[in-house]
Amino acid sequence: MTEITSKELHEQTGSVLDSVKRGQRFRVLRNGTADALLVPANEEIDPSWDEIMADVRKARAKGGPTRPNPILAERRKRNYAARLRR
Amino acid sequence: MPLVYADSSALFAYLHPNDEFSVVVDAAVQKDLPDFVYWPWLRYELRHNLRMARTDADGEVAWQALRASEKTAARLRWQDELTADKMLDAAEELSTEKARGIVCGSGDYLHVAAARRLNLLSGIDEFWTCDAAQAKLARDAGLKTRLFKSGRS
Numbered sequence: 001m002t003e004i005t006s007k008e009l010h011e012q013t014g015s016v017l018d019s020v021k022r023g024q025r026f027r028v029l030r031n032g033t034a035d036a037l038l039v040p041a042n043e044e045i046d047p048s049w050d051e052i053m054a055d056v057r058k059a060r061a062k063g064g065p066t067r068p069n070p071i072l073a074e075r076r077k078r079n080y081a082a083r084l085r086r
Numbered sequence: 087m088p089l090v091y092a093d094s095s096a097l098f099a100y101l102h103p104n105d106e107f108s109v110v111v112d113a114a115v116q117k118d119l120p121d122f123v124y125w126p127w128l129r130y131e132l133r134h135n136l137r138m139a140r141t142d143a144d145g146e147v148a149w150q151a152l153r154a155s156e157k158t159a160a161r162l163r164w165q166d167e168l169t170a171d172k173m174l175d176a177a178e179e180l181s182t183e184k185a186r187g188i189v190c191g192s193g194d195y196l197h198v199a200a201a202r203r204l205n206l207l208s209g210i211d212e213f214w215t216c217d218a219a220q221a222k223l224a225r226d227a228g229l230k231t232r233l234f235k236s237g238r239s
Contacts, residue, residue, distance in 0.1 A: 046158035049115055052151055057112070059103035059147045066106045069236075070135050071095040072217055075191050 001037075006030045009038075088211035089163065090120040091201035093194075094131040095216040096234060097122065101132075101155075102139060102148040106236045107216045114232070120211070121160050123204060125168035127196055129156075167207055173200045184226060194220040202227045 004026045009016055016026065016038065026038040039045055092100070092111075099107035100115060136152055139145040155161045176199035177192070185195070194217065201213050201224065213229040215221050221233035 046160040047154070049119065049155075049161060052154045052158075052161060053100075053112070053115075055147045056101060056103050056151045059144050060108060060112070062103075064104060066108070067102075067104050069095050069099055069105055069107055069216055070139065071093075071098055071131065075095075075194065075217060075219075078191055 001025045001027050003027045003029055003034075004038075006035070087160070088118055088120045089123060089209075090118075090212045090214055091123040091197070091204065091210050091229075092120075092214040093197045093217065093220060094128055094135065095220075096214040097128070097132050098135050098148075099216055099234070101136065101151050103144050107234050110234045110236075111214070111216070114214070114234070121163050123165055123168075123201070123210065124156075124162040125165045125173070125200060126170050127173065127193075127200070131193065165204060168200050168204060173203065176200065176203050180227065184223060188219070188223045188226060190219045190223045194223060198224045198227050198229070201229055205229060 002024060004016065006028055009026075009028055020026065020038050020040055023040055025040075025043075027034045028036040028038060037045075096107070096111055099105040100111040102108060105111075132152065136145070136149050140149050173196060177196040180199040180202065181192075181195050190198075197215075198213070198220065201210060204210055205228075211230070213221075213224045213231045214234070215224065215231070216234045216236070218233060221231050224231040
């Protein structure tokens with residue numbers, strides 16, 4: 001990732017955006033601190049489900065008994081109309 | 087990435103490692119790589135149930151996964167169009183059409199009404215649930231629906 005100051009970005013906005021469009025990534029510095037990232041619009045910046053779910057999958061892999069889904073359990077308990085129709 | 091409306095039963099199952107549907111929902115996500123619709127009612131119902139499940143390490147892992155996915159702009163896609171007041175009206179409309187024929191709770195009608203509205207506005211790829219009654223309602227409302235069967239051990 002290329003570092004660029006906010007002053008440079010201001011002075012060269014067009015050419016920087018052309019570079020970003022071609023795939024270059026920039027870290028924008030203001031007073032020496034990174035304040036923003038410039039990345040191509042078609043690039044994935046959010047973490048994938050694999051990254052988000054790594055710990056959940058690790059916990060699942062340990063095994064152990066499964067538990068009833070609490071939302072279904074609540075719905076079943078509250079479903080008075082279905083019981084009336086039985 | 088397909089955009090899927092997963093109701094809170096399916097999203098809870100996806101996030102909680104010990105849920106009875108956890109394995110089957112996770113397998114579907116790994117295969118299809120969907121992003122999920124997110125809006126106030128779904129967020130409230132999901133957070134409420136995950137908060138109540140924070141009684142052990144697995145519940146904590148599930149909660150942290152929810153918070154990580156909420157921080158993204160894509161994995162849980164916030165829908166500005168699905169406001170609570172508009173969706174209550176949409177659910178009322180759906181209930182008027184279907185409630186005499188299809189027995190589901192009021193919250194189920196709210197989920198299906200929101201999915202149907204979003205499908206009309208911008209299109210969704212599928213509706214996912216672990217609830218057979220809700221799946222019936224969603225199909226009847228014209229949504230392509232996937233019902234998960236428990237892989238309970």
